[in-house]
Ligand code: AMP
C-alpha cells in the first residue's frame with residue numbers, strides 16, 4: 001500500500017520552518033508496512049492545494065494532509081479537499097458546541113471565525129481533537145483513505161494515535177518494513193556502489209539506497225513483507241552478500257556512529273586513548289566525548305596548532321618540525337607517540353594537515369592530512385588527500401583517524 005503526505009502551510013515554504021510532521025508520519029506508516037511514495041509542502045493556497053490533492057489521489061491509496069485546519073482565512077485545507085473531491089461541506093452543530101466548550105473551559109469566548117472549523121466535508125468522519133480546536137477528518141473515497149490532520153505537532157500526533165493508526169491498521173493488509181544499515185568509512189560512494197550494485201540490483205525487495213556523507217557511506221536495505229520472519233530472511237540474504245564484498249570496511253551493522261563503534265571496541269579491549277590534533281582543532285576530541293560513558297576510555301586531547309606547542313606539549317623534536325614540516329608523516333608520528341607517552345594512554349592518535357582554503361605557508365596542497373597512530377608495538381601513519389571545503393576536510397580527517405584505530409582494534 002502506498003501513501004502520500006502533503007504538509008500545508010506557507011510558513012513551511014520559508015527558511016525558518018521545517019515540516020517535521022511528515023517525518024513522524026512516515027515512521028508511523030512504515031510501522032504499518034505502508035510505503036511513502038511522495039511528500040510535498042504546499043502553501044496556503046486553495047486551488048494549488050486542490051490540484052495537489054487530485055494529483056496525489058491518482059497515485060496513492062492513502063493521503064495524509066497536515067495543517068491548514070485553523071479558523072483563519074489562510075486555513076484552506078477543508079475547502080481544497082472538498083473542491084478536489086467535488087463534495088460539499090456541512091455545518092455540524094456538535095462540533096461548534098465542542099469548540100465553544102473548549103473556549104469556555106479556558107475562560108474565553110469563542111470568536112465567530114472559529115465557526116469555520118465546524119464545517120465537515122460530506123461523508124467524512126469527525127476525528128475529535130482533545131488538544132486543540134480543529135477536529136480532524138477521515139474520508140473514504142473510491143477505496144482510498146484521506147486524513148485531514150491539524151498542523152501543530154502534538155495535535156497531529158494525538159489524532160493520529162487515537163484515530164488514524166487504529167483505523168488504518170484495520171484496513172491495510174498486514175505488512176512489515178524492516179531495515180538493515182551498513183556504514184562504511186574509507187571508501188567513496190561510487191567505488192562502493194560499483195562494488196555492491198551487482199548484488200543489490202538483483203532484488204527489488206529489499207530496496208537498497210546508498211547515502212553519502214564525508215567519510216561515511218551508508219547502505220540502507222529496506223525489506224517489505226507480510227511476515228517479520230520473511231523480511232528478516234530477505235535482509236539476511238542480501239546483507240550477507242554485501243557484507244562479504246565490503247568486509248572490514250564496514251564499521252557498523254546497526255546504524256551506530258563511528259565514535260560509538262570505536263568506543264565499544266576500546267572498552268572491550270580495556271584500552272584507553274589520548275589524541276593530539278592540529279587542523280581538526282578539537283573535533284576529534286569532540287566526537288569521542290559526544291558518546292556517553294566515553295570517560296571510561298578517553299583520557300583527553302591536545303589541540304597543538306602552533307609548531308612550538310607541538311614541540312613543547314607533545315615533545316615533537318624541533319629537528320623533525322624543521323626538516324619535514326608540521327604537516328608530514330614524521331610530525332604526525334611524533335605527535336601520536338608524544339601524546340601516548342605523556343598521557344600513558346594505550347593508544348595515541350594524531351591528526352595534522354591543511355584544511356584550507358589557504359595552505360598557511362605549508363608546502364603541501366589543501367586537503368593533505370597525516371594521521372598518526374601509536375601503541376606499545378610501534379607508531380605508524382597514513383597520508384590522505386581529501387577534497388572539499390574546510391568543514392568537509394576536517395570531517396574526513398576525524399573519520400579516517402577514528403577508522404584507523406578501529407581497524408587496528410578489530411584486527
Ligand atoms: P495550522 O494548522 O496550519 O494552523 O498550523 C499551526 C502551526 O503548526 C504552524 O504555525 C506550525 O508551527 C505548526 N505546523 C504546521 N504544519 C507543520 C508541519 N508539517 N510540521 C511541523 N509543524 C507544523
Ligand code: MG
Pocket residue numbers: 008009010044067068069070074075151
Ligand atoms: Mg497554517
